[in-house]
Amino acid sequence: MLPSPPIMPRSFSNLVELYLRACKDFGPQEIFGTKHGDHWHWITYAEFGERVDDFRAGLATLGVGPGDRVAIVANNCVEWAVAAYATYGLRAAFVPMYEAQVADEWLFILKDCAARIVIASRPDIFETLVARKGEAPSLEHVVGIDLPETDTRAFAAVAARGRALPVPVVEPAPGEIAGFIYTSGTTGLPKGVVLTHRNFCTNVNDAGARFPIGPDDRCLAFLYWAHAFGQTAELHQFIAYGLSLAINDDVANLVANLADVRPTVLVAVPRIFNRIYDGITKQMAERPPMIQKLFRAGIAAATRRSRGEKLGLGELLALKLADALIFRKVRARLGGRLRFCVSGSAALSKEVAEFVDALGIAVYEGYGLSEASPVVSSNYPGFQRIGSVGKPFPSVRVVIDKDVTGDPVNGEIVVYGDNVMQGYHNRPEENAQTFTADGGLRTGDMGHIDQDGFLFITGRIKEQYKLENGKYTVPSPLEEELKLSPYIANVMLYGDNKPYNVAVVVPDTQSLERWAKHEHHTLGDLRTDPRVRALLQAELDKHSAHFKSYERPKRLLVVLEDFTVENGVLTPSLKIKRREVVKRYGQQIEALYT
8 A cells, every 4th residue: 555645744842732733733634433333433633622621621620730640540532532631731740540450559559649630431440449539648539431421520520610611721841740651560569650741752753753644544542541652652643643543442343443444554562463463374274275375475475575585476476366365355354554553562573573564564663661751763664674673763872781681792771862751750769770870771671783773672681580501581582482373372481490491371262172173172171181282382392493492391381361461460561470470370380390
């Protein structure tokens, strides 16, 4: 598909300026779409601006002013965005939280940031926060999005009061705090990452100089805006350039909604691309041998072409046929209009990246962390190296500190720039450990920069562990490779101070059921079924064949409960809480070594 005519790069100094200019420049353009039954309801930029004005004034009637904190517990919705920009316009700070968090975490965050207002999405969340309001001394009001307007505590009622008593918008200085992003982390209590308007806008300005987007583009928004990646790369970035954002209702409906919304750009995490890869490879496995052969030949030819290699006549023909008979149908299932996708938050397997790229959908992988607002680097049109996380953003400088790792190639990634956070709220000791003497942000990630300036991530320092033989394992990139098996839904490697690695495996039940039917095998308990265990171990062996010998998992533990945000095993950014897995299955893991 031909690139959409982009608008010229835009520069902003604060998020209030960003939304005011967007509402003025793109007034009649659709901004947010929400699904109601089988249809989508859209509001315009002009209508959004009016809603922000009303709710800003409503917050003012509740006493919100400069320096205050307004918190919210909600998944993505129009009210989330309205509340955020309304808060910024009072020079207050916005503090988002996740519905999937436990109530104790909400209360910890409310106390830690000293929030005056908290907005709740669902009635049950509202009632919980009202009941525990006394545990947060600073908290004065709980507002409910789903309450009827007749209730004075309702979001709509607050907006109605503001409509009757308008207040002017105030633009904050670039260095003022825009919000706190609480990182749940893989261990310990949440930490409040303090981000200013300059932090956010530096990232928005840099991304705008790299990616050709404009008001003709549309996205399906499904990343949590409570996370820095979704908030900056999806919400602020796309509003700045006049895009239309259809708000995904449920991850289970993602593929159906893609076909419905027909986005032109998509910001996603590796798990989404892994699902696409897994779904297509499963479908191909059930097609006639001729189609399978054509599919593999088309993927191989497209990958070679992407690498700049010259294709022979036979390869060109195979690619043309594969595109006409297979790839085009896959693209249609994803809406048929995707110009490019951006992947972040975790490592994207090179195999999956090449696979999606070969289908005719450009995937640009990037790297970042909440503490950097969040983007540090990215591949982008005209500058792509699959396997890397691209080049540092224009305003970002990256230094590789090899003294930390003692490795001749890979060191800790240290980031400098106006996108770097102000620090962790109320965590002076951690701030001292996180920043270098000259203000660099120690990311805790390992990597290197090649001769052409592309950054490569090789793992996370805190995740790496040492086996009994003294060899180090960095598990997360290896786990992404193992999850490419159609029979493995999730996996965690373990081997800290042990003689070898083992794998905690969550099997893909549907794939196993299809396998059992084909093999005329009656499935027993998946945790103990010897044929299932043999299959899963064979899959581990197959997908770890290119690992270093000591990295390969020798034994496995099969568990039936998936790793999810809801059960507390994954962070909201979908990283494994390794201590939680060990806590749950520690005895069974230890038994693998006896």
